[in-house]
Amino acid sequence: AADLAVNGVSHRGKVLTLDSMNPNVKRVEYAVRGPIVQRAVQIEKELKEGVKKPFTEVIKANIGDAHAMGQKPITFLRQVLALCSYPELLEDNMFPEDAKKRARRILESCGGHSIGAYSASQGIECIRQDVARYIERRDGGIPSSPDNIYLSTGASDAIVTMLKLLVCGEGRSRTGVMISIPQYPLYSAALADLGAVQISYYLDEDKCWSLDVAELRRALNAARQHCNPRVLCIINPGNPTGQVQSRQCIEDVIRFAKEEHLFLMADEVYQDNVYAEGCKFHSFKKVLFEMGPEYSSTVEMASFHSTSKCYMGECGFRGGYMEVINMDPEVKAQLTKLVSVRLCPPVPGQALLDLVVNPPQPDEPSYTTFMKERTAVLAALAEKARLTEETFNTVPGITCNPVQGAMYTFPRITLPQKAIDKAKEEGQVPDMYYCMRLLEEEGICLVPGSGFGQREGTFHFRMTILPPTEKLKVVLQKIREFHLRFTQEFS
Template identity: 70%
Template sequence: MSFALYKRGIKKPFTEVIKANIGDAQAMGQRPITFLRQVVALCTYPNLLDSPSFPEDAKNRARRILQGCGGNSLGSYSASQGINCIREDVASYIERRDGGVPADPDNIYLTTGASDGIATILKILVSGGGKSRTGVMIPIPQYPLYSAVISELDAIQVNYYLDEENCWALDVNELRRSLNEAKAYCNPKVLCIINPGNPTGQVQNRKCIEDVIHFAWEEKLFLLADEVYQDNVYSEGCQFHSFKKILYEMGPEYYNNVELASFHSTSKGYMGECGYRGGYMEVINLHPEIKGQLVKLLSVRLCPPVSGQAAMDIVVNPPIPGEESYSQFIKEKESVLNNLAKKAKLTEDMFNKVPGIHCNTLQGAMYAFPRIFIPSKAIEEAKAHKMAPDMFYCMKLLEETGICVVPGSGFGQREGSYHFRMTILPPVEKLKILLEKVKDFHINTTYSAH
């Protein structure tokens, strides 16, 4: 095999590269939510506030955001923590989402996408050297932002494994095993949870979240809840529960003690505004000294992009029934989410018809992470190329079909098991073709390798 894709002038056996490697909805053709773009355009060029072609509710949102900006302009720095009225809207959103559990705008920090928030929180929590180096517990498979930031900060990555046989469930016994082993060589202080899961797509049930919170409370771990896929839940019987809500409902002993940071973003959900780099984090029970460090660290970077803050405002504060833009908004929202649910089911069903591929139910998020069984001959061939077998598989898939997916080794997986991550974002018709191609490729490759 020669990976001819990277050689110029050689004819490829496909007409188009399909990038199913990154959760980038609009790059895959998803249209922006009209209302969000109208509001951001009005904020950008306020002359449009006089234009009859923009609805009044969009204009009102834009005026409110601009009033929160220095000089009424998106071009001014905001406070490092973000624009006040947007943090208030975020707090109201959280209260609605969590059935009335109070949220304080003072605990909300707007961020440059969720990645920035996660990296910032980890930065202030990590300290020490030698055996007292900070351990950060992360799921395996994980979204590789975590391993990268942990490595940048010279902290210790502490793996806990999700249970593939049980639809990637999180088992507290596995958390305990992982923690106890880690205590021998570092100081585990942070427990990261991704719910709904990336790359694994599971949605945690209430009982599981309670168990995790109890464990964090018992072990005095800082909980970091990556909840950027909170609007992406597809399976019947599954429901998103925020860590904040469950923590509150477990009573004051938990709610007043467990330190929790939770993250959201403009990039996922049904808005899919990745390019705006908008996000927020809500941080509860942070030690005042650490909070001071956080504020200082944020102020060095001045502020998150203000147009991303405006976009975040619309994510948490979309049109409501009775407003002029509501009917178009709800049509657009439901179209995106219904499509994603359909594509999640389609992907799971197609993969599970292929001998040698097994795919858990895609309960949420926007990825499939199927297990692929690679015959030993192909494994040897990969080793001869000094490549991980799943990396070799994905390179060959790209080479032969033009489909770009990410090998499981990029996310971590149990030794001897192989996977890839694929987004379900391409339009339905294109996704069907893609899945057919993967099927043919898998069958041919694994056969020919025997």
């Protein structure tokens, strides 16, 4: 900071300025909550203050936030959380016995029988046991150990921690991390923050956003010129692209990771969100173990899950876990040490995770209601996935792959050259210009495709399919009208 002498008094600039701050942080971008969302919040305030707009509410379809879109919490989960928060309710007759049983078990595993105590940094042991058993059931009996489970603050926390462990070296030896394009921008943000090298591999939009090993190899070989590629990140079901990978594709990816000596990070937070006929979720771990000991005893992997998605949509609780496989025991000790610095993941989120991996059973009183609520959420999502794809594909200039899973559609939009020129004039990338106009004119908040990455010269947006069906229909209709108007304006 420069010294300025004014009237004999030394005046200095701030200690912390844009020029003197951490340059890696400056490079971080996170479009899901970027400028367009800030403008949406501002417009909401203006509406409240009585400013006239061509719409009466802002619909935020920018983020996978189910409850904010009106989805009701699952009764059983919230009953147990209330019991854990205020155990005096255990004496009451208003709660079913299975909810009380779960709450008692969680409380007994907490220090002083309170969810206000710190837990073990890796997470409460009996919850890690429940997670391991859940994974075993999911994967047809392939063993899972609680020692390999790390509970986390949402999945994001575990993903960033895992990347942090993996990044080292300088210059051409700096760790390279392969991520899909389009990607979920947590990955690019974390890599910028850590100063790691992003290696982009492209998903094939023409083949329903599928992943091709030849493209992985192309990206890897190109990256070897300037960094040390060590990590391959996969999101399945896909975010923002909504595809569900085939078993064959997963096998190919695992073989590639082994051949190329890469650590696999499998982001599987949408594992219960699969809608399309013929699609099925295959966990990377299950496929790995079915490929035999040559793979299952060598390929290093971490898989991530969360309480924020699926049928629960409990984003605010920040619950999640990661399972590590074939991790060097010395590195695991380092991981355990690293997570201990932050003491522990939020205990209410841990409790919630326990219920997700250990839900009511057929012989328990809450079973019927629980299953009814769960099925209704997933059936509505499947219906909305279909509706979204069908509607967009009737709009000239919008093409849309099936939403096989997850919670998003990532349609491609054709923009007239004049609109692209206009955006440049305004100093915006074209899809940001498009989305900003949509927000200002229709009150709908989407995220431009450029926030996730897309092939040069193509344009997209990400929209969640979470609004209630009737509202979703309105949203789709408004986007349709806007798109036609916008296209006409610039033709």
